[in-house]
Amino acid sequence: MSEILKADQLTKRYGGLFALDHVDLSLERGRIVGLLGPNGSGKTTLLKIAAGLLSPSEGELTIDGEMPGKSTKRVVAYLPDRPVCSKSMRVRDLVKKLDDFFDDFDRDQALQLLSEMDIDLDKRFKELSKGTIDKVQIVLTMSRKAALYLLDEPIGGVDPAARELIIKTIINNYNPEATVVIATHLIADVEPVLDDVVFLKQGHIVLHQDVDGLRAEREKSVDEIFREVFSC
Amino acid sequence: MLGKLIKYEFKESWQPMAIVFGLMLAVALIDGIAMRVGARVEAFANLMSAIFGLLVVVAGVLVIVWTVKRFYDNLLSDQGYMTMALPASAAEQVGAKLIVNIVWILAYVAVVCLSTALLFVVSGGYEEVARQGIAWDFQQLNVSIAQYHLWASFWLVVVLTAASLAETILTVYFAMAVGQLVHRHRVLLSVVTWIGIAVVEQILSVRMMYVMSDNMNSVVAAANFGKLVGAFNQSGLIALVITLVLGAIWFIATSWILDRHLNLE
Numbered sequence: 001m002s003e004i005l006k007a008d009q010l011t012k013r014y015g016g017l018f019a020l021d022h023v024d025l026s027l028e029r030g031r032i033v034g035l036l037g038p039n040g041s042g043k044t045t046l047l048k049i050a051a052g053l054l055s056p057s058e059g060e061l062t063i064d065g066e067m068p069g070k071s072t073k074r075v076v077a078y079l080p081d082r083p084v085c086s087k088s089m090r091v092r093d094l095v096k097k098l099d100d101f102f103d104d105f106d107r108d109q110a111l112q113l114l115s116e117m118d119i120d121l122d123k124r125f126k127e128l129s130k131g132t133i134d135k136v137q138i139v140l141t142m143s144r145k146a147a148l149y150l151l152d153e154p155i156g157g158v159d160p161a162a163r164e165l166i167i168k169t170i171i172n173n174y175n176p177e178a179t180v181v182i183a184t185h186l187i188a189d190v191e192p193v194l195d196d197v198v199f200l201k202q203g204h205i206v207l208h209q210d211v212d213g214l215r216a217e218r219e220k221s222v223d224e225i226f227r228e229v230f231s232c
Numbered sequence: 233m234l235g236k237l238i239k240y241e242f243k244e245s246w247q248p249m250a251i252v253f254g255l256m257l258a259v260a261l262i263d264g265i266a267m268r269v270g271a272r273v274e275a276f277a278n279l280m281s282a283i284f285g286l287l288v289v290v291a292g293v294l295v296i297v298w299t300v301k302r303f304y305d306n307l308l309s310d311q312g313y314m315t316m317a318l319p320a321s322a323a324e325q326v327g328a329k330l331i332v333n334i335v336w337i338l339a340y341v342a343v344v345c346l347s348t349a350l351l352f353v354v355s356g357g358y359e360e361v362a363r364q365g366i367a368w369d370f371q372q373l374n375v376s377i378a379q380y381h382l383w384a385s386f387w388l389v390v391v392l393t394a395a396s397l398a399e400t401i402l403t404v405y406f407a408m409a410v411g412q413l414v415h416r417h418r419v420l421l422s423v424v425t426w427i428g429i430a431v432v433e434q435i436l437s438v439r440m441m442y443v444m445s446d447n448m449n450s451v452v453a454a455a456n457f458g459k460l461v462g463a464f465n466q467s468g469l470i471a472l473v474i475t476l477v478l479g480a481i482w483f484i485a486t487s488w489i490l491d492r493h494l495n496l497e
Binding site for chain 1: 240318492
């Protein structure tokens with residue numbers, strides 16, 4: 001099966017509001033996919049359902065043919081859009097914990113990357129800035145040799161120099177046979193690394209195409225196309 | 233996976249427990265020393281006794297509050313994004329939390345007993361008892377225990393207490409799992425759910441006590457201690473089975489909700 005993620009009429013409702021509205025989506029293995037859309041378009045909702053952290057109201061989503069659960073969590077590496085560690089925990093302890101729980105976690109790679117970013121392993125998370133916490137979380141996520149990476153706004157909260165570092169970290173360290181889904185509204189920064197794009201608008205998919213084909217067809221950058229599609 | 237979850241649950245929770253338990257033992261020791269010194273520091277000893285009493289209550293409340301807070305923080309709030317992304321089933325997550333919570337509560341009870349015993353010994357209370365020659369007829373006590381199988385009753389009470397503790401914790405977990413199903417007023421729904429469960433369980437247990445007390449009254453009237461112990465054990469076993477069944481229901485329901493209807497927001 002070349003398809004790693006499949007959504008079939010996937011819907012998530014909050015009262016009368018549709019975060020995702022009957023979404024059909026299929027992602028192939030080995031692709032870097034930009035899940036692009038403005039705030040509130042449903043990107044985070046889609047990733048959380050895939051990560052098994054949110055249940056759909058209707059429809060279904062499968063990872064490698066299975067519903068999100070214990071077995072899919074073994075092969076999915078999820079980066080949330082917020083700090084998620086206990087503030088009293090040390091960086092070193094989190095590395096150890098992830099190494100313990102995930103068979104595909106590369107501890108040596110994680111320690112090397114953290115060292116390259118000058119992150120003190122003995123610091124507690126409450127002592128770290130938000131930008132540093134973001135870096136720690138992205139390093140630990142990309143230190144897994146997962147089949148599917150779900151990265152929710154990996155560069156959203158950091159300065160431009162750090163964005164380049166994070167994108168470099170993603171590209172240089174992910175499992176090359178895996179699929180990487182990058183949810184972001186900062187298109188220009190991620191466009192150079194994307195194979196495919198999915199545009200999400202108010203819970204609907206309005207475009208799903210390979211980047212090269214899209215650029216050739218419209219003779220514009222993805223960033224420019226995005227601005228056209230989502231112009232107010 | 234359950235073993236790893238339990239290991240990390242203990243690792244991430246032992247420090248506040250150690251502080252509280254250590255404080256209790258330390259205050260008991262200081263109080264005991266002050267009592268032994270006598271009249272010269274009577275006011276200080278009285279103050280320490282009051283602090284010790286307050287600390288026992290506060291520590292108990294803290295352990296219970298921590299039970300609730302740890303489940304919520306680690307599974308249903310921001311930390312849940314990491315915890316629930318671990319390759320473990322909801323049943324394993326709930327089971328690990330339950331086991332560790334029970335251990336901490338039992339540890340609290342043990343520390344209360346230990347610190348009370350420490351206070352008793354250090355203050356000289358034990359020596360006073362020995363000096364006054366208060367003798368216990370252990371031989372007669374052993375005969376009675378053997379004759380009426382009182383050890384069975386003792387262990388039944390211990391197991392029933394532990395089962396009731398687990399069942400109560402599971403009702404809290406279940407209430408929080410129900411609360412997270414909705415988008416708004418989650419805490420309110422959790423509280424209402426828990427109160428509803430508590431009320432229904434209380435009504436059912438009162439009705440059951442009425443039924444059992446009829447049986448007990450007739451046994452008491454017959455003035456046969458052996459039959460009384462037997463009736464007590466029978467009631468205890470029925471209560472244990474009901475508690476275990478209820479606990480299983482809350483465990484399965486909580487795990488099912490977190491497995492199929494998790495809504496981390």
